[in-house]
Amino acid sequence: MQDAIQFTDLETQSKRIRPNIDKAIQRVLDHGMYIMGPEVFELEKELQNYCDVKYAITCANGTDALLLILKALNIGPGDAVLVPSFTFAATAEVVALLGATPIFIDVLLETYNMDPTSLEMGIEKARKLNLNAKAVMTVDLFGQPAEYDIIENICKRNNLYLISDAAQSFGAHYKKRKVGNIGIATGTSFYPAKPLGCYGDGGAIFTNDENLAEIIQSLRVHGQGKHKYDNLRIGFNGRLDTLQAAILIEKLKIFPDEFVKRAEVAKKYSEGLQDLTNIKVPAIENFEIAKSSWAQYTIVLGNNIDRESVINELKKNAIPTVVYYPKALHSQQAYNMYPKADTHLANSEYLARNVLSLPMHPYLEEDQHNHIVSTLRKIFSSKMLQFSTNAQCNVQ
Ligand SMILES: *Cc1c(COP(=O)(O)O)cnc(C)c1O
Numbered sequence: 001m002q003d004a005i006q007f008t009d010l011e012t013q014s015k016r017i018r019p020n021i022d023k024a025i026q027r028v029l030d031h032g033m034y035i036m037g038p039e040v041f042e043l044e045k046e047l048q049n050y051c052d053v054k055y056a057i058t059c060a061n062g063t064d065a066l067l068l069i070l071k072a073l074n075i076g077p078g079d080a081v082l083v084p085s086f087t088f089a090a091t092a093e094v095v096a097l098l099g100a101t102p103i104f105i106d107v108l109l110e111t112y113n114m115d116p117t118s119l120e121m122g123i124e125k126a127r128k129l130n131l132n133a134k135a136v137m138t139v140d141l142f143g144q145p146a147e148y149d150i151i152e153n154i155c156k157r158n159n160l161y162l163i164s165d166a167a168q169s170f171g172a173h174y175k176k177r178k179v180g181n182i183g184i185a186t187g188t189s190f191y192p193a194k195p196l197g198c199y200g201d202g203g204a205i206f207t208n209d210e211n212l213a214e215i216i217q218s219l220r221v222h223g224q225g226k227h228k229y230d231n232l233r234i235g236f237n238g239r240l241d242t243l244q245a246a247i248l249i250e251k252l253k254i255f256p257d258e259f260v261k262r263a264e265v266a267k268k269y270s271e272g273l274q275d276l277t278n279i280k281v282p283a284i285e286n287f288e289i290a291k292s293s294w295a296q297y298t299i300v301l302g303n304n305i306d307r308e309s310v311i312n313e314l315k316k317n318a319i320p321t322v323v324y325y326p327k328a329l330h331s332q333q334a335y336n337m338y339p340k341a342d343t344h345l346a347n348s349e350y351l352a353r354n355v356l357s358l359p360m361h362p363y364l365e366e367d368q369h370n371h372i373v374s375t376l377r378k379i380f381s382s383k384m385l386q387f388s389t390n391a392q393c394n395v396q
Contacts, residue, residue, distance in 0.1 A: 005359050005368045007320040008193045012363040013258075017250055024246040036221075037242030043249050047204055050171075050252065051180035055213035057205045058240035059220050062167040062189025063090040065203040066137070067097065068238055069163050069185045072215040073135065075100050080131035082122045082160075084114045085328040085340065086348040087139045091165050092329050096338070101131055104330040104340040106347050110283050111290075112298065112355075113146040114138050115347065116154060122341035123158050129339060135161040140169030140179065142324070142357075143195060143293035144282065148174050148182050155183075163187070167203075168295035170196045171259050175289060180206030185216075190240075190248060195262070195293040196255050198244040261362035262294040265369065269297050269358060272373035276380045278302035296324060297360040300351065307356060310379060317375045321356050328352045 006012075014021070028037060040058055047056035059065050075081060077099040083092050085104040092102040103126055106118035119136065126133035136155055138146040146164075155162045162183030166172070170188045172179045180186045188194075190202030207213050215233075218224055223235030270281045280300040282292075301307055307323070314321055328348035329335045358372060 003365075003368075005319055005364070005372070006361065007322060007359050009361040009363045010192060010197070013251075013254075013361075017254060020250045020253075021247060024250050025243060028242050028246050034242050036239060037245070039242050039245040039249060040240060043240075043245040043252075044204075046249060046252055047206070050255075051178050051206055053178070053180040053206045054208045054210070055206065056180070057207075057213060057216050057220065058245060059203045059205060059238045060240060061201040062165075062187060062191060062194075062203040063094060064220075064236075064238040065167075065187030065189065065205045066090065066163070066165055067094040068205055068216050068219050069187055069212075070094055070098055070100070070135070071219055071235075072212055073161055073163075073184070075134050078132055079134040080126040080129075080339075081134060081163075082119060082126070082136045082341075083329075084139050084141075084348070085330040085345045086112060086325065086351050087141060087165070087329065088167070088325065089329060089332070089334070090167070091137060091139055092335055092338070095137070096335070100134070101129075102335070102338050103131075103133075104328075104335070104338060104345060104348075106341060106345040107141075107351065108147070109280075109300070109347050109351070111144050111147065112141045112351060113144060114151065116147055116150040118341045118345070119151065119154055122339075123154070123160075125339055125341055131339075133158065133160060135163050137163045137165055138183075139165040139167075140172060140292075142282075142298050143169045143172055143295035145169060145172050145174040145179060145182075145290040145292070148177075152183070166206075167191075168194060169293050170194065171255060172293040173291040179293075181208065184209060185212060190244070195259070195295050196248070196251060198247045198251070200241075200244050202240050202244045202248065204240075258362040259293060262360065263291070265360060265362070265364050266292070266294045266297050268369055269373065273299065273376060276377065278305055278380050279376070294360060296322075296357040298324065298355050298357045301354045301356060303350075303354065305354075307354065310356065313379050314372075314375060317371070319359065319372050319375060321358060323355060324357050325355075326352055 167189035219235035220238035223233035
């Protein structure tokens with residue numbers, strides 16, 4: 001092996017498109033329209049085409065995308081929004097920031113996404129607490145779309161908006177639908193390490209609702225009306241800058257190719273690891289129902305395995321890993337006072353203890369991939385298991 005294995009390889013990607021990026025940046029410097037320049041609107045058109053959606057509205061980051069959606073739906077104090085507990089903090093943060101109450105829902109062990117049964121319990125909880133349950137915010141964790149057929153049905157029956165936090169799943173499909181066409185609105189992130197990332201912060205909102213799109217467009221520029229100094233509502237500065245839009249236009253051109261390559265990397269991981277009894281790989285049978293964008297490839301280690309030792313052993317073999325996420329949100333200091341669907345969100349807690357994300361990017365080379373799989377196979381054959389059995393004996 002020549003190159004070190006990267007967890008996310010933005011360097012190789014940047015080499016691939018550097019001349020076009022340089023030219024795109026040059027164009028912006030030449031016209032000088034740094035805020036709401038022509039590239040912002042060009043990118044929005046490209047995103048609409050790519051996602052097959054009526055409106056794509058760019059914004060400053062993925063968190064703002066979710067905030068703009070909630071604000072446009074008038075969600076505030078007294079309202080509850082049901083969110084999964086096993087996710088990045090931004091999902092619940094935006095709800096709390098608007099003075100509404102996030103209610104934490106458990107996730108499924110198979111997809112790491114919102115558990116519909118737990119969701120029903122969360123709706124019941126909102127009723128008991130006299131909160132006005134207004135919306136469900138699903139997350140497509142690691143790029144895998146949530147269980148939308150069932151969740152959409154629950155939302156309809158309970159008169160709830162469905163909002164999709166697709167920060168990690170740009171480009172993914174759910175059955176025949178592209179992410180961006182599910183629920184009332186979808187938010188995504190262009191943070192550098194997301195499947196489609198810029199060279200700074202960026203985000204977008206997708207919706208097919210004309211009225212909502214208009215409100216969001218106004219909110220992201222201080223609630224402005226037709227005229228720049230005409231203020232219809234309280235908004236904020238949530239714009240994407242022109243340079244990032246210009247970069248995203250170039251990155252979107254290679255995205256379809258990268259999407260396919262990520263799926264190939266994921267498939268090879270699963271084929272190489274699925275027979276190991278102490279590792280659970282993302283379910284391959286889900287690949288066709290819901291096409292993940294593979295933001296991460298995340299395995300679940302058996303309960304008797306010491307995750308730290310696995311991480312260290314991989315590190316010794318020059319294999320970087322990350323734990324997304326070591327603590328479920330309902331257990332975090334900032335969020336533990338908010339209600340949850342059940343006394344224990346057992347799956348969220350289990351996953352926080354046992355997940356491990358492996359290197360995932362479209363430029364992972366075959367020999368690097370083989371090295372990762374064979375190292376894991378070595379770790380999980382006799383030696384490591386003996387170690388964990390001994391460790392357990394010591395505890396007893
Ligand atoms: C990254 C992420 C966000 C926030 O996106 P930013 O662009 O970093 O603000 C929100 N939700 C989830 C699930 C994320 O992974």
